[in-house]
Amino acid sequence: MNGWKNVLIFGMGLMGGSLSLAIKKKFPNIRITGVVRSESSKQTIQKKNISHDVLTESEFYQTRTFSDFDFVVFSTPVRSVIETIPKLPKSGTTVYTDLGSTKETILTAVNSHFDTVHHYISSHPMCGSEHSGPEAAKEDLYQDKLCIVTKPEKAKPETVDLVRSFWEAIGSWTLEMGEKEHDETLSYLSHLPHILSTLLVNTAIANPVTKKQIEKSTKPITGGGFRDMSRIAGSNPEMWLSIFEENRSNIFNSLNDYKIALEEIIEIFNPNRNSDLEKIRSVWEKSLFAKEIIQKHK
Amino acid sequence: MNGWKNVLIFGMGLMGGSLSLAIKKKFPNIRITGVVRSESSKQTIQKKNISHDVLTESEFYQTRTFSDFDFVVFSTPVRSVIETIPKLPKSGTTVYTDLGSTKETILTAVNSHFDTVHHYISSHPMCGSEHSGPEAAKEDLYQDKLCIVTKPEKAKPETVDLVRSFWEAIGSWTLEMGEKEHDETLSYLSHLPHILSTLLVNTAIANPVTKKQIEKSTKPITGGGFRDMSRIAGSNPEMWLSIFEENRSNIFNSLNDYKIALEEIIEIFNPNRNSDLEKIRSVWEKSLFAKEIIQKHK
Numbered sequence: 001m002n003g004w005k006n007v008l009i010f011g012m013g014l015m016g017g018s019l020s021l022a023i024k025k026k027f028p029n030i031r032i033t034g035v036v037r038s039e040s041s042k043q044t045i046q047k048k049n050i051s052h053d054v055l056t057e058s059e060f061y062q063t064r065t066f067s068d069f070d071f072v073v074f075s076t077p078v079r080s081v082i083e084t085i086p087k088l089p090k091s092g093t094t095v096y097t098d099l100g101s102t103k104e105t106i107l108t109a110v111n112s113h114f115d116t117v118h119h120y121i122s123s124h125p126m127c128g129s130e131h132s133g134p135e136a137a138k139e140d141l142y143q144d145k146l147c148i149v150t151k152p153e154k155a156k157p158e159t160v161d162l163v164r165s166f167w168e169a170i171g172s173w174t175l176e177m178g179e180k181e182h183d184e185t186l187s188y189l190s191h192l193p194h195i196l197s198t199l200l201v202n203t204a205i206a207n208p209v210t211k212k213q214i215e216k217s218t219k220p221i222t223g224g225g226f227r228d229m230s231r232i233a234g235s236n237p238e239m240w241l242s243i244f245e246e247n248r249s250n251i252f253n254s255l256n257d258y259k260i261a262l263e264e265i266i267e268i269f270n271p272n273r274n275s276d277l278e279k280i281r282s283v284w285e286k287s288l289f290a291k292e293i294i295q296k297h298k
Numbered sequence: 299m300n301g302w303k304n305v306l307i308f309g310m311g312l313m314g315g316s317l318s319l320a321i322k323k324k325f326p327n328i329r330i331t332g333v334v335r336s337e338s339s340k341q342t343i344q345k346k347n348i349s350h351d352v353l354t355e356s357e358f359y360q361t362r363t364f365s366d367f368d369f370v371v372f373s374t375p376v377r378s379v380i381e382t383i384p385k386l387p388k389s390g391t392t393v394y395t396d397l398g399s400t401k402e403t404i405l406t407a408v409n410s411h412f413d414t415v416h417h418y419i420s421s422h423p424m425c426g427s428e429h430s431g432p433e434a435a436k437e438d439l440y441q442d443k444l445c446i447v448t449k450p451e452k453a454k455p456e457t458v459d460l461v462r463s464f465w466e467a468i469g470s471w472t473l474e475m476g477e478k479e480h481d482e483t484l485s486y487l488s489h490l491p492h493i494l495s496t497l498l499v500n501t502a503i504a505n506p507v508t509k510k511q512i513e514k515s516t517k518p519i520t521g522g523g524f525r526d527m528s529r530i531a532g533s534n535p536e537m538w539l540s541i542f543e544e545n546r547s548n549i550f551n552s553l554n555d556y557k558i559a560l561e562e563i564i565e566i567f568n569p570n571r572n573s574d575l576e577k578i579r580s581v582w583e584k585s586l587f588a589k590e591i592i593q594k595h596k
Contacts, residue, residue: 184505281535
C-alpha cells in the first residue's frame with residue numbers, strides 16, 4: 001500500500017467521491033483517477049476537485065486499462081460491479097475491491113472469473129447516508145466506520161491484510177465476514193431497517209386525521225422518535241433496488257420474521273381480546289437487553 | 299403568568315425536572331416546589347438543586363394544597379394524572395396543566411370533574427428522550443420543541459392563551475389540537491414508531507446468524523440506519539405502558555395499517571412469486587414525498 005502511486009475509483013457518487021477525498025488527505029502522493037457515467041458528474045468532480053483525473057466510462061475503456069493502477073475500487077451499484085468483473089485481467093499485481101452492500105453475488109462472480117490466485121477482496125464500508133451523489137462527498141465519511149471485508153476462495157491471504165490496512169489507514173475499523181453470513185446479517189441490521197422506515201412514513205401519511213393535522217401545522221408535529229425513524233426512508237432508490245435484487249431471499253426472511261413479531265404485538269393491543277398490555281413489558285425489556293448486545297454498550 | 303410566584307411540579311422525572319430547570323432559568327422570581335414519589339428521588343432533586351422545595355406525595359398532601367400555587371403541572375404517567383384530577387379544587391385561580399402523552403382520557407376526567415368554567419388546560423410537550431429520571435434533567439429540553447395544547451370544553455379561553463404563552467416563554471412552539479385528533483395523530487407519529495423500533499431490535503437479535511456475527515465482533519456491526527432506528531427501542535417502559543393503556547384502539551389501528559403495508563412489500567420480495575422489485579420504486583418515491591410533507595421541508 002505504501003508503494004501505491006495510482007488508484008482508480010470506478011464510480012464517483014457519495015461513496016466513491018468521499019473515498020477519493022479521504023485518500024487525497026491520507027496519501028497525498030497517490031494520484032487518483034475517477035470514472036463516472038455522465039458528463040455532468042465529471043463536471044462536479046472537476047469543479048469540486050474531488051480526484052486528480054476524471055474520465056467517463058467510455059473514455060476510460062478507450063484510453064486506459066485496469067492494470068495501469070495499483071488499486072482499483074468499484075463504487076457502483078452491485079449489478080454493475082458484477083458486470084465489470086469479467087473484464088478484469090486475470091493476472092497482475094493490481095489489487096481490486098468494491099464497496100458493494102451485498103456480497104454473495106459479487107463473490108460468485110469473482111470466484112468464477114479468476115482461475116488462479118488473485119487480488120480481489122470485496123469490501124463493504126458501512127457509512128451510507130440519506131444523501132447521494134458526488135455533491136455530498138466529504139473526506140471524513142469513512143472515519144470511525146465499520147468496513148466489512150470478505151475474502152474470495154482464491155484470493156491471496158496477504159491481500160486481505162493489505163486491503164484491511166488500507167481501510168484502517170483511511171480511519172475505518174475492519175471485520176472479516178463470509179459472504180453468506182454477511183448478506184444474512186446485513187438483511188437484519190441494514191436492509192430491514194430501511195424498508196421499515198420507508199413503510200412508517202407511508203403509513204403515517206395515509207391516515208387522514210394525521211395528514212390533516214400535519215397540513216394544518218406550519219412546523220413538523222414530530223418528536224425526535226419519528227424524526228430518527230424516518231431519516232433513512234426512501235433514500236437512494238437506485239442503490240436500494242440494487243441491494244434488493246442481490247439479497248432478495250434474505251430480506252424476504254427478515255421481513256417475515258418482523259411480521260410475526262408485529263402480529264404478536266397486534267394481538268396484545270386488540271381491544272376486543274381484553275388481553276393484558278403488561279405482556280408488552282417483556283417485549284420492551286427484551287429489546288433493551290438486545291440493544292445493548294447489538295450496540296456493544298456495557 | 300407574569301404575576302406567578304409559586305409553581306408546583308407534580309412528578310419530577312426527566313420531564314418535570316427539566317421543566318423546573320427551564321422555569322428557574324426563565325423566571326428567576328418564581329419559587330418551584332417539586333413533588334416526588336420516593337425518598338431517593340427527593341435526594342436527587344435536592345442534590346442537583348433542581349427545584350427550590352421538594353416534597354414526597356404524602357408530605358405534600360399533609361402540608362400543602364393545590365390552591366397554594368399559581369400554576370400546577372402534572373408530570374406523572376397519564377393514569378396517575380387521571381387519578382389526581384378528582385382531588386383538584388373546583389374553583390379558584392390556580393392554572394392546571396399536565397404533560398400527558400395522550401389526551402382523550404385526561405379530557406374525559408377533566409370534563410367530568412369541573413362543573414363550571416375552570417383553568418385546566420392539557421399540554422403535551424413533544425420532547426421525550428430515551429433517558430428518564432431526574433438525573434437526566436436538562437434545562438434546554440423544551441427549547442424549540444412542539445407543545446400541543448388541548449382545551450377542555452369548559453376551560454376559560456383566556457387560560458389557553460396563558461398556557462400557550464407559558465410554553466412559548468420556556469422556548470417551545472405551540473399548536474392547539476382536539477383530544478381525539480391528538481390521540482389518533484400521535485398513534486401514527488409517535489406510538490407506532492416506538493413499537494416498530496422495539497420490534498426491530500428483537501427481530502434482529504432473534505436471527506442466529508446475525509447474533510453470532512454480533513457476538514464475534516468487538517464493536518457494533520451497525521451503520522447509522524440501524525442506530526437511528528433502534529434509539530427509542532425499549533425506552534421508558536412505565537411511560538409507554540401508560541400510553542398504551544390510554545390509546546389502545548388508535549395504536550391497534552396504526553399497527554394494523556402498518557401490517558398491511560408490510561404484507562404488500564413482503565409479497566414483492568417473495569422469491570417464489572417472481573414479482574418485479576421495480577414496484578418498490580413507487581413505495582420509495584411515495585415515502586420521500588410523504589417525508590417532505592411530514593417534516594415540512596420545502
